[in-house]
Amino acid sequence: MTAISKNAEKPAVAQAQEQNTTMTVVKPANQTAEAKQPTIEEIKQRATIINLLQGKHTQLTEKLNSLEKFDIEHDRENVTAQLEDASGRSFTSSSPKTIKLVLDSWKSDFKEAIAETEQKLKEAFNW
Numbered sequence: 001m002t003a004i005s006k007n008a009e010k011p012a013v014a015q016a017q018e019q020n021t022t023m024t025v026v027k028p029a030n031q032t033a034e035a036k037q038p039t040i041e042e043i044k045q046r047a048t049i050i051n052l053l054q055g056k057h058t059q060l061t062e063k064l065n066s067l068e069k070f071d072i073e074h075d076r077e078n079v080t081a082q083l084e085d086a087s088g089r090s091f092t093s094s095s096p097k098t099i100k101l102v103l104d105s106w107k108s109d110f111k112e113a114i115a116e117t118e119q120k121l122k123e124a125f126n127w
Helices: 040-069 096-125
Strands: 081-084 090-093
Antiparallel strands (some): 081 090
């Protein structure tokens, strides 16, 4: 490729050089050709973790299903929510709007906890 400058007394000539690019894959030194086989203790530990996560997932899913079945729309006059703290003080509300907001917040919390538990389960299955 040749380029000529209009302002110069002598024409400037530039030649483009072709570059050959290559990609090299480098394996980290800690990876060996053979995958390391887990010990029995590692297998047992992972099985325990998976079992606990599975139980937690089941419990969270059941609570979320229970909340989704809870319907305050048809029973506006009789719906009541009561919260109690560790000191025994309680708060009661019969406002369907307030109760719906609390239920929506709980549903959101359960969905986030379920997603987090599912991610941990997936990670636990990867050696």
